[in-house]
Amino acid sequence: GAFWIMAKMVRRTCAFCSEGAAGSVMYIAKERDIAAHQDCLLFSSGFVESEEYNPENLDIRFDVASVLKELRRGKRLVCNFCRKKGATVGCEERACRRSYHYFCALCDDAAIETDQVKGVYRYLPRCFLTKRCRRFYGGDVCFCVLTVQIDLVRKCKQAGLLDDIFEEMLDTLHLAQEKLMDDNTSETEYEETVMALFDCGLFENILTNIHSGTEEKIQELLENRKRLDHKIELLQDLKEVL
Secondary structure, three states: OHHHHHHHOOOOOOOOOOOOOOOOOEEEEOOOOEEEEHHHHHOOOOOOOOOOOEOOEOOOOOOHHHHHHHHHHHOOOEOOOOOOEOOOEEOOOOOOOOEEOHHHHHHOOOEEEEEOOOOEEEEEOHHHHHHHHHHHHOOOOOHHHHHHHHHHHHHHHHOOOHHHHHHHHHHHHHHHHHHHHOOOOOHHHHHHHHHHHHHOOHHHHHHHHHHHOHHHHHHHHHHHHHHHHHHHHHHHHHHHHO
């Protein structure tokens, strides 16, 4: 009898994160042959619980059509941690472009916030968590994170590693530039390269600085054009006289 029962059991993996994490509640839609972790559903940015949601009956909690819609959205999103698609968990901060699978967010030390009464399920990555802690707690909670990073860089400098690190960074940036300039780069590689550039923050900061000087540059070019137009007119007049 025991052998017959085991033969009937099937291991299911989550449609969102492709994991079969032990101890995690899994919801299954047999008619569509899909299964998903409860947390993968709750923390997905574009997903809301069914209107029929009843806290007294958690067996029926999610609308299948909404789950399928969220799965389709996830096919366009690459996880910031594992670099695979299906990353439907977005950051609470609008300025943050990071997307994760739920379990990848945990692996990347994201802060998870849950309020079952209000139906709040969200996360903040380390970088924005640090900013928030400084803003709300005067820096006492997360300032240690920055201190550790500064100490690490100083130790690298003392060990004579900074030159090697920056050479490696420059090589990586040159490779990224080559991929972006190459028309034969695959869409996946292009997407991953762009995400990596924005994730490091440096690219976005440089882009912001360049954009901030755009108007000034436009005015400078317009003035140059006026001077050139005036010179052209003078040369044309001189040509007619000669």
